[in-house]
Amino acid sequence: MSQSSEDLASPWNPVPKGLEGVIVANTMISKIDGKKGRLIYRGYDIQDLAGNVPFEAVAFLLWVGHLPNPLELDTFRKNLAEHRHISSDVRSFLEGTPHEADPLVVLRTAVSTMGLRPTKKDSILEDGLNLASQFPIILSYFQHMRNDEEIIEPRKDLGHASNYIYMLTGEVPSKEHEHALDSYLTLLADHGMNASTFSARVTISTLSDIYSAIVSAIGTLKGPLHGGAPSKVWEMLQEIGQAENVTPWLKERIANKERIMGFGHRIYRTEDPRSKILKKLAKEIANPDTFALASLVESEARKLLQEEHPDRPLDTNVEFYSSLVLNAGGIPTDMFTATFACARSFGWVAHIMEQLADNRIYRPDSEYVGPLDLSVPKMYDAKK
Ligand SMILES: CC(C)(COP(=O)(O)OP(=O)(O)OC[C@H]1O[C@@H](n2cnc3c(N)ncnc32)[C@H](O)[C@@H]1OP(=O)(O)O)[C@@H](O)C(=O)NCCC(=O)NCCS
Numbered sequence: 001m002s003q004s005s006e007d008l009a010s011p012w013n014p015v016p017k018g019l020e021g022v023i024v025a026n027t028m029i030s031k032i033d034g035k036k037g038r039l040i041y042r043g044y045d046i047q048d049l050a051g052n053v054p055f056e057a058v059a060f061l062l063w064v065g066h067l068p069n070p071l072e073l074d075t076f077r078k079n080l081a082e083h084r085h086i087s088s089d090v091r092s093f094l095e096g097t098p099h100e101a102d103p104l105v106v107l108r109t110a111v112s113t114m115g116l117r118p119t120k121k122d123s124i125l126e127d128g129l130n131l132a133s134q135f136p137i138i139l140s141y142f143q144h145m146r147n148d149e150e151i152i153e154p155r156k157d158l159g160h161a162s163n164y165i166y167m168l169t170g171e172v173p174s175k176e177h178e179h180a181l182d183s184y185l186t187l188l189a190d191h192g193m194n195a196s197t198f199s200a201r202v203t204i205s206t207l208s209d210i211y212s213a214i215v216s217a218i219g220t221l222k223g224p225l226h227g228g229a230p231s232k233v234w235e236m237l238q239e240i241g242q243a244e245n246v247t248p249w250l251k252e253r254i255a256n257k258e259r260i261m262g263f264g265h266r267i268y269r270t271e272d273p274r275s276k277i278l279k280k281l282a283k284e285i286a287n288p289d290t291f292a293l294a295s296l297v298e299s300e301a302r303k304l305l306q307e308e309h310p311d312r313p314l315d316t317n318v319e320f321y322s323s324l325v326l327n328a329g330g331i332p333t334d335m336f337t338a339t340f341a342c343a344r345s346f347g348w349v350a351h352i353m354e355q356l357a358d359n360r361i362y363r364p365d366s367e368y369v370g371p372l373d374l375s376v377p378k379m380y381d382a383k384k
Helices: 055-064 070-082 088-095 103-114 124-146 160-169 175-188 195-205 210-221 229-240 243-255 273-285 288-308 318-328 333-357
Strands: 030-033 038-041
Touching (some): 038 273, 055 124, 055 160, 055 175, 088 103, 088 124, 124 160, 124 210, 160 175, 160 333, 175 273, 175 318, 175 333, 195 210, 195 333, 210 333, 229 243, 229 288, 229 318, 229 333, 243 288, 273 288, 273 318
Antiparallel strands (some): 030 038
């Protein structure tokens, strides 16, 4: 006799779907307060960091644990700039890449290619510098290659944000645009135990290598429920097009139980604090008509989602206004998620370092809820 899955499912040990509320590690890197809508990096509120502290100093904070003094900051900046070159392996890979490929998939495969010849120094810091410095280069090379344009080589005298925009567009960004992209990088650099960070930590916990861990993280970031949303937000705004379409467009999607991209979050039960800052930045640099349309979509969607889900506040998340900031910064729409990866690479590397400093392999358990003691059908009986 066999037991059905219902017999075996234990009501006393329900598995939290999506691991909601499950703490999988102690971390000193970042903390999210979902009720108050706060995000803290190693003790500092992101409201105080974004736009005030240069992104390179925030990256140093995440990796090293304290804000750098002027000498440390200068050295770290130089180190990042010195690593702005790709290997011949990565270059050959990019030259053979189909032009229509998704830039995030190109980035993921380029990181795999980097892992063919890991750095001889065998140091996570060296590998981290290599990875984080080269993400923007890989993307801008690909952008020019797919458009049959001349490659724009990196400049060592520019900051991380400026160099990326320069390499993509051929123009050094204005102070306003540099400030917006620098703040964007800070806001997106880390975010607790998000899905891609967890992937990176699981992979490195087996004592695999950093390139494999970052490949896992990029693959996880790709989905629209995580990092794949900002281009979808942009497409939504384009599709809605004008103010009079906002309400009917949203009503139709909500009635069909479709998700509105750029809204909702697993942890925040109020507005995502990053969204507030990105909204201000978008107001400064985005096209005013697009900003007005996005603000209208925000208020209308919030109202309609509230009616549909009265017990679950569904506010804008980081992706909503990111799409406006990235578009105004000259980033192609299909590179929004890959640009998110440029920022988050710093958080992934910080978590990889933290995991390795006190490692134990991640090996959770599962509750088997399938049948037991089934008899193999006679047709498979070898003795027959
Ligand atoms: C971010 C997200 C994945 C969080 O997921 P989660 O914590 O697992 O939330 P759930 O999937 O359990 O959703 C809970 C309820 O809210 C609804 N909901 C959540 N986000 C929604 C959205 N953006 N639009 C419409 N409804 C939404 C769900 O349909 C679900 O409704 P139900 O209980 O009637 O089935 C989710 O809010 C989402 O899909 N947002 C849109 C994609 C996005 O912006 N991603 C970027 C994240 S930074």
